[in-house]
Amino acid sequence: MNIPTQRQRYSIYKLSLFLGLVGTGVGLILWSMKDTIVFFYTPEKLILKEKKDLEKSIRLGGIVKEGTFNKLDAQSMKFHITDGIADIPVTYSGVLPALFREGQGVVVFGKYSINKGFQATEVLAKHDEKYMPPGAIEILNKKGCWQSEVRIKSSNKKRGGRL
Amino acid sequence: MKKKSFWQPKIWQRITKKLWLPAIVLSCVFFLVGIYWVFEKTPNDYQQGFVFKIFYIHVPAAWFSLGLYAMVAGLSAIYLIFKAPVSFILARSCAWTGLLLTIICLITGALWGKPMWGTYWVWDARLTSMALLGFLYIGYLLTGSAFNRLEMGWKMSSFIALFGSINLPVIKWSVEWWQTLHQPATLSKFSVPSIHNSMLLGLSFMIVAFFLYTIALISLLYQVQRFQCMNGMKGKKSYGI
The missing domain is CATH 1.10.287 (Helix Hairpins)
Structure with missing residues (x-):
């Protein structure tokens, strides 16, 4: 490669400035959105949420706590999701993914209220x-x-x- | 002048013309051996069973789609600085290949996600940023041929490629920065792999196969791209094409 000319050097500076500025901008946007980018909340984060934030359906993720899985009838079931800090009781009726078992990471989608616990409409299994x-x-x-x-x-x- | 020769598309025409056939043959050999090894000699995963073997297509495709985007961005920067058409033609060849691998990665990921997670697709950070990579490839390729003044399109699309390179670290670390459904990386540079040794050999076969396939595809695409660019440049200033 030849020694860059004045014009080429100038465009190297321009491009690095362009990338640096845009990179910083995108970084700042992602940083400010870091709470909304998460795919699910952990039990610890969920119990800290205010009541008005809980009106919409959200995702909760954690480990199915050992010894908490109970079948209520043929379709519905109950289990606790834990992150080692907080536990949240979950009720769900529907089909479970193949990987679902006690001790497995799961992500559930539904509504949470302090009285009724988490009422899930969808259960996804996580694997490591x-x-x-x-x-x-x-x-x-x-x-x-x-x-x-x-x-x-x-x-x-x-x-x-x-x- | 000898140093300068690599800026000439003709040199690359000669290289790629020789390269593509051995690369694709060797790639097929490695792919067949790899597939045999994966299905016959590699044990199933303790919790995912047989489905785990999608890993051997999914991971190499994901790696090379990211790596090729880095190539596209680097070559675009070189094009913008030195205005050498050869780096644009190479970048475009890489972009087509990368787009194909991104699609392979997304499809195998969906096929893996359905039986294991219970869904084909979710909008978590890893999956979304990977889809964005696909759109960046498409955007790059479309802009490159969207202008009447060819150099204008080349310049614009190179800017897009550079701009999109910000997405690369986001994809890489999305599983570390945010809570995602996708699991963190199995193999990373700085730690012992989280995969059992008996499952690693198949992966290395597949990586070599994908690498050679990438080389072959870029070589073939280079000749097509060069032809297109040459036709577009007919009657205009000579760019040494």
Whole structure:
């Protein structure tokens, strides 16, 4: 590449300025919208919401708490969604995704009120970014491959905070 | 003058003409071996079972669609600075390929989402920004050929490509910055992969296959794009095309 001429250097400055300004602008917009860009609220965030914000349907995400899943009849069910900080009871009637089970991350859509709990009209299952063959955790633990064990444990901790 | 030769579209014509056939043959070989490995030698996932194997198409397609957009943006910057038509023609070839990979990524993602999440599509940050990437590719390609004065279209579309590059970090980190339905990245540069070793080899086959396919497609598209640009430039100033 040749040494850039005056004009080329000038256009390098112009383009970097353009990108810098537009990038900052988009960054500021995203920053100011950071509460609306989230796909779902965690239980912790949801219980802090004011009553007028709860009139619309919203999404709530977290882990299905172990031992809370109850079938009310053939269609409807009840379970608690937790993020390790707060629990919210959810009622739902309809089909569940295949991955749904206790201890699994889910995102539910519906209305929340403090008296009735969360009445969901849609349940989506979340899965994490870890892939392994069945039984791999047990085998790894037996062999004493601590690295993988630590990874799983720490990610669970992270999950409690973030999911 | 020797250094300057890479600015001439003719040189790239010669390179791409030689490149496309071996690239596509090798790509097919890697793809077939990869598919065999994925379906025969790779275990199912402990919770997603067989469906997990969409991963091996979805992830390489997503990576290369992002990587190609970065190429398009870089080449567009080079075009805007040095006004070399060759970088515009290359950028356009990359953009077509990237658009195809974006569509593959979105379709395989939807097919993966339905059985696992329970929905084909949601408007979470990752999926929306990925759809935006597709629209940016389309916008770039349309603007590039929308003007009577060719150079005008080339310039405008290069600006669009640069402008859209802001979307790249948003896609990459959308799963970290906001709550999304999409899970965070499995493989990242700075940590141990969150995927079992027995599942990694298939992925590397597929990545090589996608890489070679990308090279082949860019090479073929380059020749088409160069022909179009050459026709458009007929009777005008010579650009060394």
